[in-house]
Amino acid sequence: MLELNKEIKTPIYQQIYEQFKEQIISNTLKAHERLPATRTLAQDYHISRNSVLNAYQQLESEGFISSKIGSGFYVEELPENNMQNEKDAVILNSENEEKTYRYDFRYGSIEPNFYQTKAFRKALKEALNELEEKTILNDLEPQGLFSFRKQIAEHLREVRGVDCDPKQIVITGGHRYSLNLLAEFFDHKDYDVAIEDPGHRDVRNVFEKASYKIHPIPLDDNGIRIDQIGKLSHTLVCLTPSHQFPMGMILPIARRFELLKWAKENDGYIIEDDYDSELRYRERPIPALYSLDLHERVIYLGSFSKSLSPDLRVSYIVFPAGISLPLQSFHSGTSLLIQMTLSNYLKSGEYRKRINRMRNSLRKKHNMIIDFFHENYQDKIKIYGIGGGSHFVLEIPNKKKDLLKIFHEEDVAVYPISDLYFDRKTGHENMIMIGYSGIPLKQMNEYLDHLKTAIDLLM
Amino acid sequence: MLELNKEIKTPIYQQIYEQFKEQIISNTLKAHERLPATRTLAQDYHISRNSVLNAYQQLESEGFISSKIGSGFYVEELPENNMQNEKDAVILNSENEEKTYRYDFRYGSIEPNFYQTKAFRKALKEALNELEEKTILNDLEPQGLFSFRKQIAEHLREVRGVDCDPKQIVITGGHRYSLNLLAEFFDHKDYDVAIEDPGHRDVRNVFEKASYKIHPIPLDDNGIRIDQIGKLSHTLVCLTPSHQFPMGMILPIARRFELLKWAKENDGYIIEDDYDSELRYRERPIPALYSLDLHERVIYLGSFSKSLSPDLRVSYIVFPAGISLPLQSFHSGTSLLIQMTLSNYLKSGEYRKRINRMRNSLRKKHNMIIDFFHENYQDKIKIYGIGGGSHFVLEIPNKKKDLLKIFHEEDVAVYPISDLYFDRKTGHENMIMIGYSGIPLKQMNEYLDHLKTAIDLLM
Numbered sequence: 001m002l003e004l005n006k007e008i009k010t011p012i013y014q015q016i017y018e019q020f021k022e023q024i025i026s027n028t029l030k031a032h033e034r035l036p037a038t039r040t041l042a043q044d045y046h047i048s049r050n051s052v053l054n055a056y057q058q059l060e061s062e063g064f065i066s067s068k069i070g071s072g073f074y075v076e077e078l079p080e081n082n083m084q085n086e087k088d089a090v091i092l093n094s095e096n097e098e099k100t101y102r103y104d105f106r107y108g109s110i111e112p113n114f115y116q117t118k119a120f121r122k123a124l125k126e127a128l129n130e131l132e133e134k135t136i137l138n139d140l141e142p143q144g145l146f147s148f149r150k151q152i153a154e155h156l157r158e159v160r161g162v163d164c165d166p167k168q169i170v171i172t173g174g175h176r177y178s179l180n181l182l183a184e185f186f187d188h189k190d191y192d193v194a195i196e197d198p199g200h201r202d203v204r205n206v207f208e209k210a211s212y213k214i215h216p217i218p219l220d221d222n223g224i225r226i227d228q229i230g231k232l233s234h235t236l237v238c239l240t241p242s243h244q245f246p247m248g249m250i251l252p253i254a255r256r257f258e259l260l261k262w263a264k265e266n267d268g269y270i271i272e273d274d275y276d277s278e279l280r281y282r283e284r285p286i287p288a289l290y291s292l293d294l295h296e297r298v299i300y301l302g303s304f305s306k307s308l309s310p311d312l313r314v315s316y317i318v319f320p321a322g323i324s325l326p327l328q329s330f331h332s333g334t335s336l337l338i339q340m341t342l343s344n345y346l347k348s349g350e351y352r353k354r355i356n357r358m359r360n361s362l363r364k365k366h367n368m369i370i371d372f373f374h375e376n377y378q379d380k381i382k383i384y385g386i387g388g389g390s391h392f393v394l395e396i397p398n399k400k401k402d403l404l405k406i407f408h409e410e411d412v413a414v415y416p417i418s419d420l421y422f423d424r425k426t427g428h429e430n431m432i433m434i435g436y437s438g439i440p441l442k443q444m445n446e447y448l449d450h451l452k453t454a455i456d457l458l459m
Numbered sequence: 460m461l462e463l464n465k466e467i468k469t470p471i472y473q474q475i476y477e478q479f480k481e482q483i484i485s486n487t488l489k490a491h492e493r494l495p496a497t498r499t500l501a502q503d504y505h506i507s508r509n510s511v512l513n514a515y516q517q518l519e520s521e522g523f524i525s526s527k528i529g530s531g532f533y534v535e536e537l538p539e540n541n542m543q544n545e546k547d548a549v550i551l552n553s554e555n556e557e558k559t560y561r562y563d564f565r566y567g568s569i570e571p572n573f574y575q576t577k578a579f580r581k582a583l584k585e586a587l588n589e590l591e592e593k594t595i596l597n598d599l600e601p602q603g604l605f606s607f608r609k610q611i612a613e614h615l616r617e618v619r620g621v622d623c624d625p626k627q628i629v630i631t632g633g634h635r636y637s638l639n640l641l642a643e644f645f646d647h648k649d650y651d652v653a654i655e656d657p658g659h660r661d662v663r664n665v666f667e668k669a670s671y672k673i674h675p676i677p678l679d680d681n682g683i684r685i686d687q688i689g690k691l692s693h694t695l696v697c698l699t700p701s702h703q704f705p706m707g708m709i710l711p712i713a714r715r716f717e718l719l720k721w722a723k724e725n726d727g728y729i730i731e732d733d734y735d736s737e738l739r740y741r742e743r744p745i746p747a748l749y750s751l752d753l754h755e756r757v758i759y760l761g762s763f764s765k766s767l768s769p770d771l772r773v774s775y776i777v778f779p780a781g782i783s784l785p786l787q788s789f790h791s792g793t794s795l796l797i798q799m800t801l802s803n804y805l806k807s808g809e810y811r812k813r814i815n816r817m818r819n820s821l822r823k824k825h826n827m828i829i830d831f832f833h834e835n836y837q838d839k840i841k842i843y844g845i846g847g848g849s850h851f852v853l854e855i856p857n858k859k860k861d862l863l864k865i866f867h868e869e870d871v872a873v874y875p876i877s878d879l880y881f882d883r884k885t886g887h888e889n890m891i892m893i894g895y896s897g898i899p900l901k902q903m904n905e906y907l908d909h910l911k912t913a914i915d916l917l918m
Contacts, residue, residue, distance in 0.1 A: 014743070058742040061846070063681075063711025079716045109597045115590040115796075124587075131574040136897045138568050139769040173632035173772070173792030180639055184668045202790075209643045211670050222522075252522020258538045283517040284473070310598040311795035313632070331661075333632030336770035337574075338794045387520070438595045 001036075004045050012047050016055035024064050024075055031077040035065060101413035103450045107391045109438025114309045119350035120341070127340035140339075142330035144171025144316070148343035152302070152316055155346055159278065159355075161291035162300060164318050170325070173333025174313040175275070176202050178301050181317065181330070182271060183210035186236060191269070194237045196224050198420035198428075200245050200273065203238045212236075216422035219244065223251040226258045233266035242277035242286045246393050246417050246433050248385020250286055259289070263297035273301045278355050280388040281363040296320030304342065306390065306437070307355055314338060362390055365436045365444055372448045380459065390437035393417055396430050398458040403429060410454040412447075460495075463504050471506050475514035483523050483534055490536040494524060560872035562909045566850045568897025573768045578809035579800070586799035601789035603630025603775070604798040610805035611761070611775055618737065618811070620750035621759060623777050629784070632792025633772040634734070635661050637760050640776065640789070641730060642669035645695060650728070653696040655683050657879035657887075659704050659732065662697045671695075675881035678703065682710040685717045692725035701736035701745045705852050705876050705892050707844020709745055718748070722756035732760045737814050739847040740822040755779030763801065765849065765896070766814055773797060821849055824895045824903055831907045839918065849896035852876055855889050857917040862888060869913040871906075 002019050004012055023029040038056060042049040056073055059065045065073045114120055143149065149166035156162035172178045179202055188211040195203050197216035208214055215235065217228045223244050229237060237259065241251035251259075263270055272289045280286065290300040300318035308314075314334050319325060332339075345351055369392065373381055384393040394414075396403065407414050414432040418424055439447050461478050463471055482488040497515060501508040515532055518524045524532045573579055602608065608625035615621035631637045638661060647670040654662050656675035667673055674694065676687045682703050688696060696718065700710035710718075722729055731748045739745065749759040759777035773793050778784060791798075804810055828851065832840055843852040853873075855862070866873050873891040877883055898906050 017743075054742070061709055061739075061742045062745055063709070063713055063715075076711070076713055078713050079720060106597070109595050111595045113591065113593050113596055115587065115593075115596075121587075128574065128580075128583075132572065134572050134574075135899065136568050136570045137572055137574075137768040137770055138565070138897070139764075140772070173636065174790055176790040177632065177636065177792055180643070184639070184665075188670070206643075211647070250520055250522070252535070254522055254535055254537045256522075261538060280520075283513070283520045284476075286521055305598075309596040309795075311596055313599070313790075313792055313794050331633055331635040331772075333636055333772055333792050335772050335794060335797045336768075338797065438597070440594065 002041075002045065004047065011051070013051040013054035013058075016041075016052060017058045020055065020059055021062075021064055024059075024078065029075050031075050033075045034071075035073040035075070037072055099408075101408060102411040103447045104413040104438070105415070105434035105436065105447070105451070106413060106438060107415060107433055107435030108305070108310050109435065110306070110309055111438055111440055114354070117350075117354075119345060119348060119354075123344035123348065123350075124337075124341045126344045127337055130340060131337060140332040140336055142327045142332060143167075143169065143325070144332040144334065145336060145339040145343060148339045148346075149316075151343050151346035155351065156288075156300075156302070156318065159285065159352070160274065161287040162318065163291070164300075165321065168319045168321055168323075168325075170317045170319070170330055171332050171334055171339060172315045172317060175273075175301065175303050175305065175315050176206065177333050178303075178315045178317050179203060179206040180210075182236070182299065183207055183212065185326075186269075188212040190234060192232065192235045194229055194232060194235050195422070196239060196244060197422045198246060198417055199238070200240070201420060203273075204422065207236075207238075214422075219247060219249070221249065223247075223249045223255065226255050226262070229259070229262060229268075233268065235266070236269045236271055237263070238271045238273065239289070240273045240275060241289045242274055243279075243385075243389050245273070245275065246385070246391065246420055248387070248389060248391075248393065250387075251289075256289055256292055260293055260295065260297060264295040268297065270298045271301065272298055275301075275303060276306045276389045278307060279359055279362055279390060281359070281366050282387050290318065293320070296322040307351075307358065308342075312338065312342075314342060361441060362437060364441055365439065368441075368444050369434075369436060369448065372452075376452060377455075377459075381455070391433055391435040393431055393433050396432065396455060396458060398430050401458055403432070403458060406457050407432075407451075407454045410450055410457075412450050412454050414451075461500075461504065463506065470510070472510040472513035472517075475500075475511060476517045479514065479518055480521075480523055483518075483537065488534050490534050492534045493530075494532040494534070496531055558867075560867060561870040562906045563872040563897070564874070564893035564895065564906070564910070565872060565897060566874060566892055566894030567764070567769050568894065569765070569768055570897050570899055573813075576809075576813075578804060578807060578813075582803035582807065582809075583796075583800045585803045586796055589799060590796060599791040599795055599798075601786045601791060602626075602628065602784070603791040603793065604795060604802060607798045607802035607805075608775075610802050614805055614810065615747075615759075615761070615777065618744065618814075619733065620746040621777065622750070623759075624780065627778045627780055627782075627784075629776045629778070629789055630791050630793055630798060631774045631776060634732075634760065634762050634764065634774050635665065636792050637762075637774045637776050638662060638665040639669075641695070641758065642666055642671065644785075645728075647671040649693060651691065651694045653688055653691060653694050654881070655698060655703065656881045657705060657876055658697070659699070660879060662732075663881065666695075666697075673881075678706060678708070680708065682706075682708045682714065685714050685721070688718070688721060688727075692727065694725070695728045695730055696722070697730045697732065698748070699732045699734060700748045701733055702738075702844075702848050704732070704734065705844070705850065705879055707846070707848060707850075707852065709846075710748075715748055715751055719752055719754065719756060723754040727756065729757045730760065731757055734760075734762060735765045735848045737766060738818055738821055738849060740818070740825050741846050749777065752779070755781040766810075766817065767801075771797065771801075773801060820900060821896060823900055824898065827900075827903050828893075828895060828907065831911075835911060836914075836918075840914070850892055850894040852890055852892050855891065855914060855917060857889050860917055862891070862917060865916050866891075866910075866913045869909055869916075871909050871913050873910075 004015050038049055038052040041052045067073050149169040153164050153166045183206050192213040193207040194215040194217050197218050217224050274288055277285050290298045303315040304312050382395040414434050417431045417433050418428045463474050497508055497511040500511045526532050608628040612623050612625045642665050651672040652666040653674040653676050656677050676683050733747055736744050749757045762774040763771050841854040873893050876890045876892050877887045
């Protein structure tokens with residue numbers, strides 16, 4: 001009935017358990033059948049009774065058998081057996097890699113490496129020492145570590161003109177999680193959502209999936225068209241006012257005031273995505289819309305992805321002071337260790353220094369690229385987004401050819417913006433985005449040379 | 460017109476910018492008015508023309524003024540001015556603390572401290588060294604770090620009988636994020652959701668907020684009542700089959716087979732929350748429902764919150780092999796550094812060792828508590844959830860008194876399970892949850908003594 005082998009590694013109780021289990025599943029042992037008494041089985045196989053008891057206990061816990069007091073163990077009645085042979089374990093060792101290109105103008109990459117800095121190591125070490133002192137590990141505060149939120153509040157006040165209390169801040173596991181949380185915080189039955197067109201794809205994806213009605217709002221040369229928002233009410237307007245994504249314009253102060261007025265009068269909220277506002281090269285960063293808002297109608301989204309590293313996955317939301325937050329629906333989405341480290345890093349003043357260094361380095365790249373296009377193409381290629389950020393949108397005259405294919409053949413990756421439009425059919429095939437934050441300054445010329453080879457094939 | 464002070468820290472260009480801005484906002488400078496020529500202003504105030512140009516450029520970027528070629532800078536027309544005096548910055552230094560109790564039987568806390576271990580430090584150090592070698596920092600793979608998912612797949616195969624490919628795994632920023640992602644992955648128009656009653660509160664919150672219709676399914680002594688599920692179709696059944704939360708029963712194999720059969724025949728999916736299955740004290744861990752599933756109907760949820768630390772915020776989802784994942788809708792919600800560290804930690808074999816040590820330590824606490832109740836109260840207090848996990852539910856006979864208040868007066872925190880029921884009115888005031896994972900073994904007697912004082916006042 002059983003085949004027990006004392007020479008193999010599998011413990012005897014487990015062999016008993018597995019063999020009986022298999023016999024029950026395969027219907028060799030029928031429902032209501034009595035299993036051998038533990039003492040008998042132990043004697044028959046010259047094994048300890050404990051091994052038998054352990055196996056029976058396991059089978060009973062899982063519901064294969066049940067015990068009747070004074071009478072022994074019986075097989076349970078199982079429904080139609082749908083277990084066949086065990087599936088083979090197929091663990092693959094690599095994932096199908098996306099095709100990569102040598103000259104990758106990917107938006108969102110960053111150099112130099114934040115993790116190489118002494119300041120980061122120091123902040124991490126302090127965080128570890130503090131963590132080590134704990135006896136008991138508890139769950140995080142739902143909004144995220146208070147001291148971290150305090151540092152963020154101080155930073156925002158200094159750098160973005162945003163006055164807020166740490167209590168208004170919620171730490172999230174990245175920009176997308178911030179959007180998810182807002183989609184959950186509001187209700188699609190109460191609010192619609194207006195988005196920039198073109199705009200960030202995640203915004204549309206998240207709110208659409210959460211059943212919100214979406215109103216795509218076109219842009220003109222100054223940014224989102226306020227006249228198109230005016231007719232809406234009970235709407236969340238998702239905006240990148242300091243540096244429109246992807247087109248790069250700054251929303252003028254007049255439109256900002258109009259928007260705030262509209263929000264106040266029409267039960268609107270403005271979700272201000274301030275994703276790269278610190279990166280301005282010709283003037284100071286534009287004050288946040290949040291800082292102009294007196295009627296608690298602006299929700300501010302910030303992130304460390306563009307300033308420290310995209311793989312950190314740390315973002316935050318600043319709610320208006322008047323909104324009461326349902327704390328039980330939050331769950332800080334970032335490890336305490338990372339929050340403590342960034343808190344220390346901000347406190348040390350190193351974050352501001354890093355922003356300044358990045359701004360200087362990005363300004364050089366920004367200017368090199370503009371000079372390059374001016375020298376080589378004068379006005380033939382239009383550049384959108386001059387003055388800030390870490391990307392441009394280029395409009396390349398190209399009537400006939402498969403634009404992306406030509407770039408890829410030259411080992412150059414650029415990114416079409418057509419899928420940032422609400423309606424992909426409208427055709428913006430000649431508009432491509434190039435990011436430059438991840439390209440080392442000393443390799444910029446090499447990258448641009450290859451970009452030129454491809455462009456020359458198109459024009 | 461301007462009051463410029465060269466003695467203060469604020470740069471001259473900023474003083475010009477701010478004073479003109481204020482004058483425009485307060486309507487002292489009227490729309491269409493011409494600003495002084497840059498050269499004139501510079502001469503009048505004995506300042507550099509560059510300072511003036513910088514200030515004007517900033518004002519222009521923000522839309523306060525515009526330039527007309529050959530004619531100078533003019534004030535823009537702004538809508539109704541809704542900016543009043545700047546709000547005072549109110550940065551509070553502490554958050555209103557929750558009341559804390561000395562003898563806290565909080566569920567979800569953990570001791571001893573994972574961060575104190577050499578193995579963690581080693582894994583972190585290796586991760587840092589690897590991170591440091593990068594030149595460019597890119598965004599994470601949407602599903603999470605491949606090598607980490609590979610380690611998880613191997614762990615699940617060994618310990619949970621779950622055969623899966625790393626491609627089926629998605630790393631998330633915690634249990635709640637896993638649920639959010641599933642609510643987004645499915646569609647409330649296509650599926651309803653069935654939940655255990657009582658059960659985990661987050662499950663209901665997330666799916667209800669995402670507009671899913673919720674069917675609370677009552678439990679009996681063996682767990683969720685399958686007969687109540689049988690009548691549903693196109694439904695996601697959220698389950699804790701290995702250790703029902705909060706009541707602690709193991710779903711018998713017969714019900715597991717019935718569930719799988721139901722799911723196959725009625726377009727159902729089972730969301731298996733395997734939150735603490737590794738912690739069994741009288742038998743081996745119960746194999747996951749996922750491991751029995753041949754029809755790709757089970758989605759498995761795992762977490763490191765109960766085994767390493769609740770503040771890590773690292774969970775994962777294992778999808779069935781046949782489901783194709785919309786990668787663009789994922790965004791790994793956990794820092795790369797943490798993912799790399801845990802990947803190294805799992806690879807080193809230390810994770811299994813830690814689980815074993817925790818199991819031994821928790822078994823002792825588990826047994827102490829059971830012995831304590833047996834000795835002091837025999838059958839007068841019913842204990843649910845014996846045999847595994849890190850919490851019990853107690854049923855305390857108490858007809859008249861405010862149960863929680865009595866505990867709190869003795870500086871003891873216990874947790875009512877009434878809000879884990881779908882309908883809070885049904886009244887389970889005598890049922891409380893006590894967690895023991897965060898109580899050091901050598902303090903357990905002290906904790907239990909205080910628990911007893913409170914219970915004796917009730918009975």
